[in-house]
Amino acid sequence: MARYKGPKTKISRIFGEPILGNGKWLGKNSNPPGQHGEKRKRKTLGEYALQLREKQKAKYTYGILEKQFRKTFEEASRRKGVTGENLIKLLEARLDNTVYRMGIAPSRPAARQLVSHKHVEVNGQVVNIPSYQLKAGDVITIKEGSRERTSITSVVRGKNPKFSWLDWNETELKGTFITYPERESVPENIKEQLIVELYSK
Numbered sequence: 001m002a003r004y005k006g007p008k009t010k011i012s013r014i015f016g017e018p019i020l021g022n023g024k025w026l027g028k029n030s031n032p033p034g035q036h037g038e039k040r041k042r043k044t045l046g047e048y049a050l051q052l053r054e055k056q057k058a059k060y061t062y063g064i065l066e067k068q069f070r071k072t073f074e075e076a077s078r079r080k081g082v083t084g085e086n087l088i089k090l091l092e093a094r095l096d097n098t099v100y101r102m103g104i105a106p107s108r109p110a111a112r113q114l115v116s117h118k119h120v121e122v123n124g125q126v127v128n129i130p131s132y133q134l135k136a137g138d139v140i141t142i143k144e145g146s147r148e149r150t151s152i153t154s155v156v157r158g159k160n161p162k163f164s165w166l167d168w169n170e171t172e173l174k175g176t177f178i179t180y181p182e183r184e185s186v187p188e189n190i191k192e193q194l195i196v197e198l199y200s201k
């Protein structure tokens with residue numbers, strides 16, 4: 001299964017923000033990675049570099065490699081509405097991302113693993129495809145047999161952030177993907193218009 005397996009702290013230091021969830025290391029060392037990172041000044045980036053950087057940030061944030069990301073962009077461009085906003089909506093509607101947003105897993109990689117190891121059901125059926133696109137009204141649950149495993153139930157966050165497009169019942173370990181989110185409701189710091197401009201060249 002294609003995914004980034006390299007050092008996460010290095011990626012966060014490249015972008016200067018905790019896009020992979022390890023912000024505590026940025027407080028200790030926010031310099032660019034590399035032997036001479038402390039002495040190297042951050043250069044003013046050109047238009048193409050800014051666009052490419054934003055695409056890379058989105059890919060690392062959602063844990064997607066280039067081929068799958070481009071397919072998602074192409075789907076976003078075919079849909080009605082603003083392409084950039086459609087892209088974010090499709091990324092947020094991925095099953096692994098939704099499992100993470102609901103608090104079933106502490107991170108997107110952990111959510112991806114739960115899905116691929118067949119611990120998650122959608123509408124009563126086991127789905128082991130992290131990129132599975134959810135639709136409005138889809139019900140996500142932890143599989144009955146997996147609920148007895150403390151290694152799974154122990155990682156469910158007690159106080160989950162509330163998102164308007166999701167509903168999660170911690171007692172029943174069941175959630176609903178209510179609808180696609182509006183862009184202003186998604187907390188990720190991604191300038192999707194730069195990604196649209198990059199792919200439009």
